[in-house]
Amino acid sequence: MKDQLHQLFEKNFGYTPQYEFFAPGRVNLIGEHIDYNGGLVMPCAITMGTWLCVGKTDENVIRFRSLNFEEQIEIPLQNSFSKTGSEWFNYPLGVINELQKAYDWQWGGLDLLYHGNIPIGSGLSSSASIEVVTAFALNQIYDLGIDRLSLVKHCKKVENEFIGVNSGIMDQFAVAFGEKDTAIVLNCDTLKHKLIACNLGDYSLAIINTNKHRTLADSKYNERVQECQKALQCLQQEININNLCELSAEKFALHQHLIEDEILLKRATHVIKENDRVISAAKLLSEGNLNSFGKLMYASHQSLKELYEVSGKELDTVVEFCNGYEHVIGARMTGAGFGGCAIALLKKGFEEDFAKHLSDYYVNKIGYYATIYVEQIGAGPTTLRTI
Numbered sequence: 155m156k157d158q159l160h161q162l163f164e165k166n167f168g169y170t171p172q173y174e175f176f177a178p179g180r181v182n183l184i185g186e187h188i189d190y191n192g193g194l195v196m197p198c199a200i201t202m203g204t205w206l207c208v209g210k211t212d213e214n215v216i217r218f219r220s221l222n223f224e225e226q227i228e229i230p231l232q233n234s235f236s237k238t239g240s241e242w243f244n245y246p247l248g249v250i251n252e253l254q255k256a257y258d259w260q261w262g263g264l265d266l267l268y269h270g271n272i273p274i275g276s277g278l279s280s281s282a283s284i285e286v287v288t289a290f291a292l293n294q295i296y297d298l299g300i301d302r303l304s305l306v307k308h309c310k311k312v313e314n315e316f317i318g319v320n321s322g323i324m325d326q327f328a329v330a331f332g333e334k335d336t337a338i339v340l341n342c343d344t345l346k347h348k349l350i351a352c353n354l355g356d357y358s359l360a361i362i363n364t365n366k367h368r369t370l371a372d373s374k375y376n377e378r379v380q381e382c383q384k385a386l387q388c389l390q391q392e393i394n395i396n397n398l399c400e401l402s403a404e405k406f407a408l409h410q411h412l413i414e415d416e417i418l419l420k421r422a423t424h425v426i427k428e429n430d431r432v433i434s435a436a437k438l439l440s441e442g443n444l445n446s447f448g449k450l451m452y453a454s455h456q457s458l459k460e461l462y463e464v465s466g467k468e469l470d471t472v473v474e475f476c477n478g479y480e481h482v483i484g485a486r487m488t489g490a491g492f493g494g495c496a497i498a499l500l501k502k503g504f505e506e507d508f509a510k511h512l513s514d515y516y517v518n519k520i521g522y523y524a525t526i527y528v529e530q531i532g533a534g535p536t537t538l539r540t541i
């Protein structure tokens with residue numbers, strides 16, 4: 155991949171790039187719609203990701219190109235940038251804008267060429283991947299000395315303020331802190347994390363893309379964030395908490411009467427129980443109890459479908475198939491939902507059989523195909539080349 159990108163950089167810009175970087179995408183194993191409620195999530199980085207070749211120039215412009223999108227843009231250096239339309243280059247542009255505001259650095263012209271193999275809008279964090287690879291690259295190139303957590307926070311700010319999605323910190327964190335064959339248990343309130351070896355034994359991690367495209371900006375994501383804030387306000391009338399996830403299920407049962415609105419009650423119930431599921435899931439994974447871990451994945455999906463209402467017929471069809479397929483021990487939607495991807499723990503050796511039967515089942519019900527990948531849990535951002 156890197157050699158091809160390098161050659162394409164030369165073809166596009168007419169000179170050899172000085173740098174090449176990579177950042178992964180992510181899946182979330184469990185703990186969905188929890189990060190913006192201050193609870194626990196359990197994502198891991200995957201080997202799919204975004205590659206970036208960079209050349210420094212003497213010209214006073216930044217040029218953005220991608221092998222995945224036709225749109226390209228050339229922007230003169232300036233003190234601040236604003237979002238232009240909804241094209242892909244707004245993500246790296248937002249990162250440049252953010253780092254420029256936060257750090258005083260002597261910079262010049264840049265040529266940036268991106269290539270990603272994460273399916274866009276599929277819930278595997280292609281946007282966090284492009285943000286983190288850009289921030290990681292600028293940090294290295296200009297020797298900004300930004301620690302990894304600050305890098306994550308800057309990228310989240312880009313998503314929230316520049317792009318306009320009120321997402322939590324999970325995606326950028328997972329992309330930046332991912333390690334091979336390792337799950338991250340992140341407390342989204344304290345931002346403390348611990349790593350758990352993700353030893354799947356006889357199973358592999360299958361990712362099933364429903365091919366139902368969505369973007370967070372046009373989904374009901376921000377609506378869910380607001381609903382959780384309202385549910386929290388109801389509870390705050392009597393109890394002193396800052397986040398929904400400060401409550402255990404038992405404690406919530408004592409105070410849930412404060413939430414009179416039925417929808418808000420459903421949202422809060424999902425959040426609190428899902429947070430508890432992450433605590434159990436982390437224990438089960440470290441004990442190597444994959445069967446019970448898998449059951450929690452199904453329970454998580456059910457809750458996202460019925461209480462949080464962020465699934466959809468495409469994701470439900472995939473999980474329903476998995477539930478009836480004897481060589482899968484757990485499956486659920488991953489990421490924001492409303493389409494995108496599901497994950498499944500699939501017995502090794504059944505990849506082809508699974509793909510064939512799932513494809514038939516899915517196309518029959520939905521009318522178009524799903525795409526199936528068997529992914530490895532990969533590492534965080536890396537520098538592939540510096541000259």
Ligand code: GLA
Pocket residue numbers: 182185186187188189190321322323324325489490491
């Ligand atoms: C998206 C957001 C994350 C998180 C998930 C749902 O991926 O970017 O911050 O909220 O949805 O768990």
